[in-house]
Amino acid sequence: MLRQIRQLSLVALALAACTKDPAPAPKAEKKADDAPAYELNLAASGPWAAGQASNAAVTVTAKPGFHVNPEYPVTFKPEGSEAVKFEGERVALTPGTRTPCADKAEDACKVEFPLPVTPEKPGPAKVAGIVAFSVCSADKCLIEKVPVTLAISVQ
Amino acid sequence: MRILPLLTLLAVPAFAGAELGKPAPDFTLKDVDGKDVSLASFKGKTVVLEWFNPECPYVKAAHTKGSLTDSAKRQQKKGIVWLSINSGAAGKQGAGVEKSKAGAKGFNMENPVLVDEAGTVGKAYGATNTPHLFVIDPKGNVAYRGAIDNSPDGEGLSPQGGKLINYVDAALDDVAANRAVKTPDTKAYGCSVKYAN
Numbered sequence: 001m002l003r004q005i006r007q008l009s010l011v012a013l014a015l016a017a018c019t020k021d022p023a024p025a026p027k028a029e030k031k032a033d034d035a036p037a038y039e040l041n042l043a044a045s046g047p048w049a050a051g052q053a054s055n056a057a058v059t060v061t062a063k064p065g066f067h068v069n070p071e072y073p074v075t076f077k078p079e080g081s082e083a084v085k086f087e088g089e090r091v092a093l094t095p096g097t098r099t100p101c102a103d104k105a106e107d108a109c110k111v112e113f114p115l116p117v118t119p120e121k122p123g124p125a126k127v128a129g130i131v132a133f134s135v136c137s138a139d140k141c142l143i144e145k146v147p148v149t150l151a152i153s154v155q
Numbered sequence: 156m157r158i159l160p161l162l163t164l165l166a167v168p169a170f171a172g173a174e175l176g177k178p179a180p181d182f183t184l185k186d187v188d189g190k191d192v193s194l195a196s197f198k199g200k201t202v203v204l205e206w207f208n209p210e211c212p213y214v215k216a217a218h219t220k221g222s223l224t225d226s227a228k229r230q231q232k233k234g235i236v237w238l239s240i241n242s243g244a245a246g247k248q249g250a251g252v253e254k255s256k257a258g259a260k261g262f263n264m265e266n267p268v269l270v271d272e273a274g275t276v277g278k279a280y281g282a283t284n285t286p287h288l289f290v291i292d293p294k295g296n297v298a299y300r301g302a303i304d305n306s307p308d309g310e311g312l313s314p315q316g317g318k319l320i321n322y323v324d325a326a327l328d329d330v331a332a333n334r335a336v337k338t339p340d341t342k343a344y345g346c347s348v349k350y351a352n
Binding site: 071072073075090092132134136139140141142 | 210211212213216247248306307308309312313344345346349
């Protein structure tokens with residue numbers, strides 16, 4: 001009897017785990033054909049000072065089988081930002097640090113793109129927008145437009 | 156042992172490609188309705204060849220937002236022949252009659268879409284990307300080869316140099332005016348053509 005109750009408890013716990021909403025993912029990640037094709041991240045180390053341009057970093061990481069498409073013009077379109085300015089309505093991002101793919105060194109599997117940001121005033125601010133980029137595998141290319149957001153504290 | 160690299164080289168398919176100012180390679184392909192379409196039958200007319208893959212995101216972007224949205228219809232009204240060619244091999248992304256037909260319908264295309272699953276015509280022209288465009292003048296010579304425009308996002312939102320240039324429109328204007336094409340050769344962008352090998 002005790003054993004049956006224990007088994008039922010385990011089943012109930014398992015069901016609860018299945019129905020529980022997953023924790024929000026800290027990074028944007030897209031799945032194609034059930035396999036993740038990339039990971040996109042927006043980060044900044046700071047410090048941020050009002051009126052002074054500094055760089056946040058947009059990082060595209062291609063998952064196994066994919067690489068970052070070097071021919072696609074990666075852009076950041078500001079949307080929903082607060083108390084920051086950008087260099088235009090659509091910022092062309094120039095590739096910075098490039099990490100070659102383990103299986104094919106001429107392809108990059110991780111590319112960091114500096115994003116120039118100028119905070120307007122001291123206090124909390126938000127960097128937000130849509131990053132357009134592309135990753136490719138041997139079989140296909142994907143063009144993605146993914147929203148990113150980052151809260152910063154301006155001195 | 157030294158023979159192996161040589162054999163490997165010999166096994167690589169020839170991608171000679173269509174040469175500018177030279178006669179465009181002739182071909183006969185079936186369209187999505189099974190009708191034979193021959194390049195030779197358009198002798199005396201200006202012809203545009205557009206390499207096509209309805210599932211390629213660049214093609215989707217160009218046909219729904221970018222420079223290919225209405226190019227073919229506009230040019231056909233001027234008497235230009237516009238042929239889209241799908242050189243994807245069977246089983247590859249966007250390949251085959253049904254996918255070509257669905258893509259043409261989805262993009263509201265009115266020009267013939269030809270199927271080249273063997274990839275013979277694509278390789279004869281050196282088509283590497285979708286979209287990849289070739290303009291053939293009324294004498295049958297290749298007058299332009301390359302990208303549709305200078306915005307490699309397919310949408311026309313990131314033109315290099317800041318101003319969007321539709322290279323095919325420009326080449327067709329030059330051909331119509333019987334003058335040398337100002338920009339006859341550009342680098343095509345987009346997906347790779349999904350050849351069998």
